[in-house]
Amino acid sequence: MSQSISNSKIRSALAPNPSISGKNTQQSSLGDFIQETLALTKRLFIQLQRRPSSLIAGVIQPFMWLVLFGALFSKAPSGLFGDDLSYAKFLAPGVIVFTAFSGALNAGLPIMFDREFGFLNRLLVAPLSSRYSIVAASTVYIIALSFIQTAVIVFASAILGAGFPGIAGLSAIALIVFLIVLGVTALSLGLAFALPGHIELLAVIFVTNLPLLFASTALAPLSFMAGWLQVIASLNPLTYAIEPIRYIYGHADWAIDSVVMNTPWFNFSFSAVILVLLAFDALILFAIQPLLRRRFA
Amino acid sequence: MAAAVLIENLQKSYGDVQAVKDISFTVQPGEIFGLLGPNGAGKTTTIRCLCTLAKPNSGKIEVGGIDAIASPKAARQRLGYVTQGVAIDKVLTGRELLKLQAALYHLPKKIIGDRTQQLIEILGLDEYANKKIGTYSGGILKRLDLAAGLLHQPEVLVLDEPTVGLDIESRMVVWEFLQELRSAGTTVLITSHYLEEIDALADRLAIIDKGVVIAEGKPSELKDKLGGDRVTLRIREFTSDDEANKAKQILESLSFVEEVIINAVQGNSLNLIVKSGQSSLSKIEQSLEEVELPTFSLAQSRPSLDDVYLAATGQTIMDAQIAASSTRDLKKEKKQMMK
Numbered sequence: 001m002s003q004s005i006s007n008s009k010i011r012s013a014l015a016p017n018p019s020i021s022g023k024n025t026q027q028s029s030l031g032d033f034i035q036e037t038l039a040l041t042k043r044l045f046i047q048l049q050r051r052p053s054s055l056i057a058g059v060i061q062p063f064m065w066l067v068l069f070g071a072l073f074s075k076a077p078s079g080l081f082g083d084d085l086s087y088a089k090f091l092a093p094g095v096i097v098f099t100a101f102s103g104a105l106n107a108g109l110p111i112m113f114d115r116e117f118g119f120l121n122r123l124l125v126a127p128l129s130s131r132y133s134i135v136a137a138s139t140v141y142i143i144a145l146s147f148i149q150t151a152v153i154v155f156a157s158a159i160l161g162a163g164f165p166g167i168a169g170l171s172a173i174a175l176i177v178f179l180i181v182l183g184v185t186a187l188s189l190g191l192a193f194a195l196p197g198h199i200e201l202l203a204v205i206f207v208t209n210l211p212l213l214f215a216s217t218a219l220a221p222l223s224f225m226a227g228w229l230q231v232i233a234s235l236n237p238l239t240y241a242i243e244p245i246r247y248i249y250g251h252a253d254w255a256i257d258s259v260v261m262n263t264p265w266f267n268f269s270f271s272a273v274i275l276v277l278l279a280f281d282a283l284i285l286f287a288i289q290p291l292l293r294r295r296f297a
Numbered sequence: 298m299a300a301a302v303l304i305e306n307l308q309k310s311y312g313d314v315q316a317v318k319d320i321s322f323t324v325q326p327g328e329i330f331g332l333l334g335p336n337g338a339g340k341t342t343t344i345r346c347l348c349t350l351a352k353p354n355s356g357k358i359e360v361g362g363i364d365a366i367a368s369p370k371a372a373r374q375r376l377g378y379v380t381q382g383v384a385i386d387k388v389l390t391g392r393e394l395l396k397l398q399a400a401l402y403h404l405p406k407k408i409i410g411d412r413t414q415q416l417i418e419i420l421g422l423d424e425y426a427n428k429k430i431g432t433y434s435g436g437i438l439k440r441l442d443l444a445a446g447l448l449h450q451p452e453v454l455v456l457d458e459p460t461v462g463l464d465i466e467s468r469m470v471v472w473e474f475l476q477e478l479r480s481a482g483t484t485v486l487i488t489s490h491y492l493e494e495i496d497a498l499a500d501r502l503a504i505i506d507k508g509v510v511i512a513e514g515k516p517s518e519l520k521d522k523l524g525g526d527r528v529t530l531r532i533r534e535f536t537s538d539d540e541a542n543k544a545k546q547i548l549e550s551l552s553f554v555e556e557v558i559i560n561a562v563q564g565n566s567l568n569l570i571v572k573s574g575q576s577s578l579s580k581i582e583q584s585l586e587e588v589e590l591p592t593f594s595l596a597q598s599r600p601s602l603d604d605v606y607l608a609a610t611g612q613t614i615m616d617a618q619i620a621a622s623s624t625r626d627l628k629k630e631k632k633q634m635m636k
Contacts (some may be wrong), residue, residue, distance in 0.1 A: 039400030
């Protein structure tokens with residue numbers, strides 16, 4: 001077909017090569033898993049680079065939350081949101097967590113489209129060392145996106161008067177964002193394999209997204225809420241991510257054992273909150289196993 | 298030496314639909330093997346089971362002596378799979394897709410760049426490799442699919458209806474390439490509902506109908522086994538049942554006529570099997586004239602693969618194709634394909 005290479009060269013290039021096609025696939029090597037995960041992650045980033053609109057929207061939206069909600073409560077009596085906490089400072093953690101949460105909730109969409117367009121079949125006929133690399137790639141991608149969004153929100157909030165947490169504070173925020181994104185991404189990926197199509201997945205995202213925002217402490221403290229909503233908000237994983245970040249924003253002298261979250265029933269230290277988020281992740285990762293296995297078997 | 302592909306008593310149902318009832322065939326190393334049959338015969342389901350995308354209800358599948366059901370990963374590593382042009386990512390360039398695929402087959406990182414470039418050159422994709430796949434034409438896309446299937450130099454390349462929707466020129470390119478591949482020593486398993494494609498390419502073939510194999514062998518063998526010549530007769534463009542039956546009776550009494558089938562789907566045309574090497578046509582025309590039946594068209598030929606299919610099923614592949622397409626539930630099939 002091409003004149004630039006000799007026939008014998010073409011022949012050897014097309015002949016079976018047992019050193020690759022006859023490779024021993026019995027031992028699943030970590031190197032293979034990393035290679036395929038990186039390749040799949042790279043694909044997602046190439047897509048992002050060529051179709052950046054979702055990332056741009058994902059940065060503009062939280063910025064608008066900050067400006068609009070900030071303006072909505074700008075004349076609220078000072079001290080209303082706790083000891084000399086401005087609403088900008090109060091709001092920033094809510095927007096950080098909510099943005100990461102929304103992004104993670106959408107994590108399953110690319111996989112759902114791969115299922116619908118048949119690209120997933122290309123992955124499933126390949127001798128992947130583990131099909132969890134497909135899940136891992138999506139998770140790495142979504143976590144990276146969330147970090148980009150979080151960084152933008154932290155800077156924008158600083159400009160809007162929320163102040164700037166120190167290096168330790170930023171690391172703690174990164175850890176919390178990581179934990180909430182991990183669990184929610186896993187949930188969304190599980191749904192992407194369980195639901196019949198993208199319409200259904202979008203419907204689930206639609207009914208989950210905003211209600212979980214309003215049933216958390218993102219926009220108002222627990223003490224403002226009706227009793228029943230306080231119960232729900234105290235169980236909402238988002239609250240466990242928002243409250244420690246809010247404490248960090250309000251207290252430069254925070255520590256691992258600081259009590260960062262108060263509910264009418266229990267008080268949680270920073271380390272206890274991290275444990276709750278870890279438990280949340282473990283629960284979801286466990287719960288999606290059957291969904292993934294059904295497709296990957 | 299183990300067979301390149303061995304399929305034995307394969308069965309696969311989707312719900313209450315038995316897509317594959319009982320399929321067995323063997324592909325020898327280094328040959329082009331054709332799976333011929335109308336759409337809906339079970340070709341794609343068989344291929345999906347072979348490529349480990351679907352789990353058979355029962356039966357045996359081996360790739361180069363390896364049990365593909367027990368060790369799917371080893372089977373996947375040995376197979377290249379070129380499917381019906383759906384599984385692409387339009388946003389990537391051809392080269393990016395090839396590199397992704399190379400990583401999924403665990404080619405050593407050092408050689409991925411060179412190997413990708415090599416296949417781009419062999420398949421004449423130089424000009425397109427750095428463009429987005431969304432801009433490719435059908436023929437270019439098929440060449441990219443071929444390149445992707447061959448990156449890891451598989452023992453067997455499996456192609457599911459590789460030339461559907463391609464223009465004639467692109468189809469020739471695919472044919473020539475598959476022949477080149479065979480001379481390089483790669484085994485090729487190709488499904489098609491195009492008779493001429495399987496006739497031209499395949500060293501051996503299996504004809505599949507309604508989920509079972511109805512014939513297996515070399516194309517020449519299968520055709521010779523049928524024996525005789527084929528005569529297609531149309532009394533009128535659309536013949537009435539009465540006239541067709543009348544003609545059938547008369548023709549069956551002729552000494553050189555072995556069999557007469559009325560093909561209802563083709564406007565009651567008559568398919569005759571006659572002894573080879575006879576000047577049958579004039580005698581047929583003559584005996585029809587005697588009972589005042591006209592002749593609209595009359596043609597004699599050596600048996601084709603379609604006759605092999607016709608002899609086994611009573612209809613031509615084209616007719617089966619048309620009949621199948623009216624009863625297929627494409628939406629449901631898409632759901633089954635979705636993993």
